[in-house]
Amino acid sequence: MSDHNISEHDFDKFAEFFYRKTGIKFEPSKRYFVDKRLTERMRETGSDSFRHYFTTLRFQASGEELQRLTNLLTVNETYFMREDYQFRCLIDSMLPDVISRHDPRKPIRIWCIPSSSGEEPYSIAMYLLEEWEGINDWDVELIASDIDTQILATAQKGIYSERSIRNVPASWKRRYFKSVPGGHQVSEDIRDAVEFTRINLSEPADVRSMRNIDIIFCRNLLIYFDDKSRKVAAEYMYEAMSPGGYICLGHTESMGRISPLYRVKKFPAAIVYQRPLEAK
Amino acid sequence: MKHILIVDDASTVRMYHRNILEAAGYTVDEAVNGIEALEKALTGKFDLYIVDINMPKMDGYEFLQQLRREPMHQAPAVMVSTEAAELDHTKAYFSGANLYMVKPIKPLQMMTYVRLLMGEESA
Amino acid sequence: MALKKSRKKNTTQSQNEKRDCNQIRNELLSDDASSRRWAARDIVNCPGATHMLLDQLNNEEEPSVRQVILSSLTQLGDSEAVEGLVNCLRSEDASLRNEAIEAMKQLPEEVAPIMATLLNDPDPDVRIFAVNILESLCHDDVEQWLVSVIRDDEHVNVCATAVDLLGEVGSEISIEALTGLKDRFTEEPYIQFAADLAMKRISGD
Ligand SMILES: C[S@@+](CC[C@H](N)C(=O)[O-])C[C@H]1O[C@@H](n2cnc3c(N)ncnc32)[C@H](O)[C@@H]1O
Numbered sequence: 007m008s009d010h011n012i013s014e015h016d017f018d019k020f021a022e023f024f025y026r027k028t029g030i031k032f033e034p035s036k037r038y039f040v041d042k043r044l045t046e047r048m049r050e051t052g053s054d055s056f057r058h059y060f061t062t063l064r065f066q067a068s069g070e071e072l073q074r075l076t077n078l079l080t081v082n083e084t085y086f087m088r089e090d091y092q093f094r095c096l097i098d099s100m101l102p103d104v105i106s107r108h109d110p111r112k113p114i115r116i117w118c119i120p121s122s123s124g125e126e127p128y129s130i131a132m133y134l135l136e137e138w139e140g141i142n143d144w145d146v147e148l149i150a151s152d153i154d155t156q157i158l159a160t161a162q163k164g165i166y167s168e169r170s171i172r173n174v175p176a177s178w179k180r181r182y183f184k185s186v187p188g189g190h191q192v193s194e195d196i197r198d199a200v201e202f203t204r205i206n207l208s209e210p211a212d213v214r215s216m217r218n219i220d221i222i223f224c225r226n227l228l229i230y231f232d233d234k235s236r237k238v239a240a241e242y243m244y245e246a247m248s249p250g251g252y253i254c255l256g257h258t259e260s261m262g263r264i265s266p267l268y269r270v271k272k273f274p275a276a277i278v279y280q281r282p283l284e285a286k
Numbered sequence: 287m288k289h290i291l292i293v294d295d296a297s298t299v300r301m302y303h304r305n306i307l308e309a310a311g312y313t314v315d316e317a318v319n320g321i322e323a324l325e326k327a328l329t330g331k332f333d334l335y336i337v338d339i340n341m342p343k344m345d346g347y348e349f350l351q352q353l354r355r356e357p358m359h360q361a362p363a364v365m366v367s368t369e370a371a372e373l374d375h376t377k378a379y380f381s382g383a384n385l386y387m388v389k390p391i392k393p394l395q396m397m398t399y400v401r402l403l404m405g406e407e408s409a
Numbered sequence: 410m411a412l413k414k415s416r417k418k419n420t421t422q423s424q425n426e427k428r429d430c431n432q433i434r435n436e437l438l439s440d441d442a443s444s445r446r447w448a449a450r451d452i453v454n455c456p457g458a459t460h461m462l463l464d465q466l467n468n469e470e471e472p473s474v475r476q477v478i479l480s481s482l483t484q485l486g487d488s489e490a491v492e493g494l495v496n497c498l499r500s501e502d503a504s505l506r507n508e509a510i511e512a513m514k515q516l517p518e519e520v521a522p523i524m525a526t527l528l529n530d531p532d533p534d535v536r537i538f539a540v541n542i543l544e545s546l547c548h549d550d551v552e553q554w555l556v557s558v559i560r561d562d563e564h565v566n567v568c569a570t571a572v573d574l575l576g577e578v579g580s581e582i583s584i585e586a587l588t589g590l591k592d593r594f595t596e597e598p599y600i601q602f603a604a605d606l607a608m609k610r611i612s613g614d
Contacts, residue, residue, distance in 0.1 A: 015610045019577055022297045026318060057580075065547035113413070131412055147415040199412035210450060234515050238480050244473060245446065262321035266343045266504070267473055269352070270321060272328035298573040298603045305602075340537075342511050345503040368537060368566040373501070389566055390599035 008054040010045050016056045020044065023064065028076060028229055029260040043078040047071070069232035080258055082226055084122045086129050086166070087173035089225065091275045092254045093133040096221065099273035100252045101140060104220045107250065113145035117219045117246070119207055120227045121150035124161030125170060127200045128192050130223070132178055135196075149216075151205035158202045164192035207239045216246035225256035228264060240265035250283040288404060289313050289331065293323040293349065294338040294366075299389075303336060306393045307400070320344025324352055327359055333404055335363040337383070339374065347381040354382035362403040366391060430455035437461060442471045449477045459485050463493035475508065483512045491519045495527070498538050510538050514545035521548050528554060533564040540570040544577075552578060556586045565597060572600070576607035584608060 012020075017037055025031045032040050044059070051071065053059035062071050087093070104114060118127040127150035134141050134148075152158050167189050171179065183190040205212045207227065222243055228236045243253060244267050253268065254276070255261065261268050261279045268279035290312050292303045304314045315330065317323035319341040327335070335353075339346040346365055353359050365383035367374055378386045385399055428436075433455060436448035449465070452458045459482065466478045482490045497509035513520050520542060527539035540558060543551055555578070558571040568590060575583050587604045594600040 013613045015613050019610060023577065026295075026297075029322065061547075113415070115415070134412060141411065146412050148412060149415060199414070201414045233511075234480075234483060237476075241446075241473075241477055241480060245443065260322055260325060262317075262319055262325065262343055264343075265476065266321065266348075266508075267476055270324040270328060277325050277329060296570065296573045298576060298606060299569075299599075301606070302599055302602050339503060340507055342507055345507055347503055369534060377503075390569055390597055392598055 008048075010048050010056070012041050012044055012056050016060070017041070020056075020060065023060075024079075027072065027233075027263065028258070029263045030079070030258050032079075040079065043075065047075055047078070072232075073230050076230060080226075080229065084125050084226075085170045085173065086125045088125065088129070089257050090129070090133075090173070092223070092225075092278070093130060093137075095254075095273050095275035095278060096130070097133060097137045098275060100221055100278065101138060104250070104252070105140060105144060108144075108220070110144075112218075113147045114221075115147045115149065115219045116221045116223070117216065118148070118150045118223045119205060120152045120224075121158070121161055121202065122152060123157050123166075124150065124164060124192075124200070124202075125166070126150075126223060126225070127161075128164065128196055129174075131196050131199050132174075132182055136178060148200045149219075150200050150202050151207075152202075153204065153206045155204050158204060162197065162202055164197045165189045166192070207242065208235050210242065213242040213246060218248050219246045220248055220251050222247060222251070222253040224253060226259070227256075229256065229259050236264050240267060244268070244281055247281045249281055251281050253279045253281075255279070287311070287313055288333040289315070290334045290336060290400075291315050291317060291323060291326060291330070291332045292336050293317045293320065293341070293346065294336075295319060295341040296338075299338070303391075303396070306396055310397055310400075312400075318342075320346060320349030320352075323349050327353055328356065332359075333361050334400060335361060336400075337363055337365050339365060339367040339378070347377055350378075350382040364399065364403065434461060437465055442474055445469075445471070445474045446477045449474060449481050453481050453484055459487055459489045459493070463490070466493070466497070472504070475505070479508050479512045483515045486516045486519050488519065491516060491523065495523070498535050499532065506538065510541050513542045517546045517548065521546060521550075524548075524550075524554065528558060533567050536562065536564065536567045537570050540567065540574060544574055552580060552583060555579070556583055559583075559590045560586045565594060565600065568594070569599060569603060572603040572607050576603075576610045579607055579611045581611065583611060587611075 017040065021032045048056065048059045051059060051062060053062065063075065108114065116130060118130065121127050127148055131148055134146055150161065165186060165188055171183065171190055182193045182196055184193065207213065224243065228239060231239060269282050271278050271280045290307055292300050292314060294300050295318050300316045304316065307314050315326055317326050321344045337346040337349060350363055362384040363382060364385045364387055365378040366387045366389055368389050375386050384403055387399065428451065433448045433452050436444045437452060439445055439448070449462060452461060462478050462482055466475060469475050469478060482494065491513065494509045494513050497505050500506050524539065528536055530536055543554060555571045555575050559568045562568050572590065575587070587608050591601055591604045
């Protein structure tokens with residue numbers, strides 16, 4: 007007999023565990039949402055009770071079940087202008103700080119990992135062109151990486167649905183998209199401005215080639231890694247970054263669950279993390 | 287209403303402290319380690335911090351040291367730990383704590399010091 | 410000025426790839442922190458790596474290098490690495506202690522055999538750290554270990570740490586010991602609170 011009932015205490019135990027692991031906190035008001043997904047996973051893993059399922063979640067060596075569940079409990083649709091307060095922060099705070107100590111002969115380097123199908127790096131490109139005055143004085147290199155070569159090919163084509171570009175301001179839509187069969191294509195100059203490369207953030211040989219990055223966007227990836235790979239990935243990014251460089255994580259992610267290497271930095275639009283300037 | 291941040295990796299400790307403080311009419315927020323505490327401290331406004339020493343990712347000393355570099359965030363801090371060692375005392379004050387207490391803390395003792403640190407009349 | 414692609418193609422396999430173990434060992438002592446970090450990563454494939462890393466861990470002042478050393482020790486995870494991490498638990502340096510705990514949490518199988526010894530360490534702080542590590546141990550004895558702690562350990566804070574975890578992993582067999590703990594520390598409101606909470610969670614009502 008299996009008992010998929012989740013008691014209030016089960017919920018509390020789970021919520022505390024999940025908070026400790028991910029930094030995401032589910033209040034009791036979210037019980038319906040959480041219970042539904044827990045029950046679904048209990049059924050699919052053939053667990054006969056909450057206790058049984060909870061043990062799998064805590065101790066499974068591969069961490070696969072925790073990853074699955076995290077996927078169900080978070081929104082991972084990527085679209086243009088997603089979490090754009092960070093792009094605001096890029097323009098208003100991070101870039102001004104970076105250029106204040108940057109060699110003017112060298113380009114600013116921004117790295118999106120994972121880029122997924124390209125919405126994020128293209129959004130950044132548009133933000134830079136539309137909102138940042140510094141673009142007249144500085145060269146910017148925008149590098150976008152993902153582990154999945156198929157998704158990189160999709161990104162390079164740059165064709166998106168109406169839904170994906172729903173948050174793009176109308177004037178930008180006119181300037182940077184044209185209608186093509188199958189959707190809206192990002193203009194050629196924007197596509198050309200982004201360099202797509204395949205990188206596995208868990209592979210030292212891949213990451214070693216990345217150097218002198220000033221700003222990293224690493225959103226909605228580390229939350230799916232286990233503790234060990236998350237920490238190591240943060241260490242690789244540290245290596246790729248110039249001292250004083252910034253890193254932005256997804257809104258449900260916190261460096262507090264990942265690594266003590268970075269300094270917490272509060273800007274008006276967002277909290278970001280900085281590789282300490284003085285650190286070697 | 288005064289707002290207090292509890293920083294401790296043990297959920298039972300956070301709940302216990304929360305119960306005491308909420309019963310006395312304060313509002314409370316929680317963090318599991320120093321990094322999360324910094325994020326909350328820098329974005330929120332707290333009248334007092336209650337901080338454990340041993341925590342993963344960033345310990346209590348480091349948290350207070352970084353917090354004290356921020357001119358806007360100088361609210362008093364109580365450091366709590368499991369040992370009464372002289373060395374920990376010294377290090378806590380050096381890091382920017384205003385008071386050092388040894389666990390486990392009794393509710394009355396907690397309230398006396400919390401009120402004192404926030405400059406309130408004791409009840 | 411404008412958006413542009415990076416001109417130099419990624420020079421694949423940078424200089425570091427073809428170094429031999431002697432070179433890596435020397436670089437672990439380099440003045441440049443970045444070289445030390447890469448050496449600490451690359452050394453895992455060289456003989457005697459654990460020993461070298463533990464030596465460097467004790468001397469290393471740059472936190473970023475220490476982090477990488479700990480990651481590599483976790484990856485190596487042999488008994489010598491575990492022994493070195495245990496020594497870090499006794500360090501005066503709070504961040505090193507907590508980093509060692511985190512590393513040991515990643516090595517449940519290697520840590521399990523020395524758990525009983527750690528839980529009986531004369532230093533109560535080390536016993537507390539041992540209970541912290543238990544949190545990640547998938548081992549049949551975890552609950553039994555926690556029960557012995559709350560039944561026998563003299564130190565209130567060691568018991569307090571164990572109760573916190575029992576609320577998460579405990580079952581009916583812990584109830585008696587939890588009741589016993591309340592009787593041992595009648596004057597400690599925290600223990601009363603924590604034991605009651607754990608019992609509520611275990612019996613689920
Ligand atoms: C949820 S998407 C995030 C997209 C975008 N950054 C966002 O926040 O909307 C996750 C992406 O991570 C990529 N990915 C998974 N593992 C990876 C790894 N080890 N290295 C690089 N990318 C990875 C997947 O291919 C997928 O495109």
